[in-house]
Amino acid sequence: xxxxxxxxxxxxxxxxxxxxxxxxxxxxxxxxxxxxxxxxxxxxxxxxxxxxxxxxxxxxxxxxxxxxxxxxxxxxxxxxxxxxxxxxxxxxxxxxxxxxxxxxxxxxxxxxxxxxxxxxxxxxxxxxxxxxxxxxxxxxxxxxxxxxxxxxxxxxxxxxxxxxxxxxxxxxxxxxxxxxxxxxxxxxxxxxxxxxxxxxxxxxxxxxxxxxxxxxxxxxxxxxxxxxxxxxx
Amino acid sequence: xxxxxxxxxxxxxxxxxxxxxxxxxxxxxxxxxxxxxxxxxxxxxxxxxxxxxxxxxxxxxxxxxxxxxxxxxxxxxxxxxxxxxxxxxxxxxxxxxxxxxxxxxxxxxxxxxxxxxxxxxxxxxxxxxxxxxxxxxxxxxxxxxxxxxxxxxxxxxxxxxxxxxxxxxxxxxxxxxxxxxxxxxxxxxxxxxxxxxxxxxxxxxxxxxxxxxxxxxxxxxxxxxxxxxxxxxxxxxxxxxxxxxxx
Numbered sequence: 001x002x003x004x005x006x007x008x009x010x011x012x013x014x015x016x017x018x019x020x021x022x023x024x025x026x027x028x029x030x031x032x033x034x035x036x037x038x039x040x041x042x043x044x045x046x047x048x049x050x051x052x053x054x055x056x057x058x059x060x061x062x063x064x065x066x067x068x069x070x071x072x073x074x075x076x077x078x079x080x081x082x083x084x085x086x087x088x089x090x091x092x093x094x095x096x097x098x099x100x101x102x103x104x105x106x107x108x109x110x111x112x113x114x115x116x117x118x119x120x121x122x123x124x125x126x127x128x129x130x131x132x133x134x135x136x137x138x139x140x141x142x143x144x145x146x147x148x149x150x151x152x153x154x155x156x157x158x159x160x161x162x163x164x165x166x167x168x169x170x171x172x173x174x175x176x177x178x179x180x181x182x183x184x185x186x187x188x189x190x191x192x193x194x195x196x197x198x199x200x201x202x203x204x205x206x207x208x209x210x211x212x213x214x215x216x217x218x219x220x221x222x223x224x225x226x227x228x229x230x231x232x233x
Numbered sequence: 234x235x236x237x238x239x240x241x242x243x244x245x246x247x248x249x250x251x252x253x254x255x256x257x258x259x260x261x262x263x264x265x266x267x268x269x270x271x272x273x274x275x276x277x278x279x280x281x282x283x284x285x286x287x288x289x290x291x292x293x294x295x296x297x298x299x300x301x302x303x304x305x306x307x308x309x310x311x312x313x314x315x316x317x318x319x320x321x322x323x324x325x326x327x328x329x330x331x332x333x334x335x336x337x338x339x340x341x342x343x344x345x346x347x348x349x350x351x352x353x354x355x356x357x358x359x360x361x362x363x364x365x366x367x368x369x370x371x372x373x374x375x376x377x378x379x380x381x382x383x384x385x386x387x388x389x390x391x392x393x394x395x396x397x398x399x400x401x402x403x404x405x406x407x408x409x410x411x412x413x414x415x416x417x418x419x420x421x422x423x424x425x426x427x428x429x430x431x432x433x434x435x436x437x438x439x440x441x442x443x444x445x446x447x448x449x450x451x452x453x454x455x456x457x458x459x460x461x462x463x464x465x466x467x468x469x470x471x472x473x474x475x476x477x478x479x480x
Contacts, residue, residue: 129329131296132327146343150330
């Protein structure tokens, strides 16, 4: 019965726009959206470049990108932690246990996903377009924006997948953010903490918001995919 | 159909067409000789129809001429020295995932056409090929015939001196085929060198100024359309005309 009660309290927290809860939600969104944006700006051109150019070690680069998609968040967290800790090479920046550190950790997690999946998509399109591109006398660097634009719907789906990964991840942001109340506490780390403290209503409330968010993102991906199929052929 | 039978020689003489030279050109892939070695010159007014059975090397020859692939032996050159402006229309039109209009403005942008000139040129080309009403339609939801006309409009907007067409009508119905043939005539009258492959004898009869006949990766005959259709000299072409299976 206590769990049912917790669910009731959780729903009222969500519906009454509880200040603590929404502060956590807003920070989570800020961190993950910024991380995905940064990862996209680097990852999409990187993926397209790997698709377009032939260079020594290209096969290895593709394998590495694909493998990095499954990078365990705690390993990403550990790496960023070591880089940003006082004794680390970037220690002077003083970023450890700040939202910036969390953004960096999530970029490390999301970048391989965006780069690897966009590489696949762009390569597929290139196979289809290549003869026409050569016929139009296009250089490889001129092909890149054309391919990225023509892959725009697929890239949007990939972006949503990246956002899903970033927002649902807990290990890395816990390690480099520190789950400091009001500063670096995001949904996932708060759920872990509140659950271990026994404060189930807040944990559940955050869980509901997180679940809703992830479902919305997936619904978005599905709708985009369907619309593309219908409109663009 | 009458418009297709008008003599095509007059207008093409206005501007000198760049002539194409194949000098001992051969192409092999993984040790297998697929084309040539062959030498010929296309310097007539055309249109040149490249004919031959499936697997004769027609498409390969077109790709070598257009520079999509490089010969493994010999050289392809043009009378004007440098590579003339050229375009190619493929059997399956390759269209970007954008509107019909955006497909043309993209090609013009790639071609370094000044930004202000792109839109009017693109609209003019769409209108010329009966696609004005389809300007904002995504190119890939157009019908097969419309897609091929869009590919022709794209080539038109680029004002090439040479146009290659690789069996542009093989997937089209008679009405769409007729539209493509009319477009080929327009290019020809504008002073564009046309090099087109087909395995449709009737189409070749309607369009050809001269015929390049290939079989088994070799050029068997290059002659005027008139003499080719009156009686080809090579035994392979005779067999092809007679509808026989040849190697």
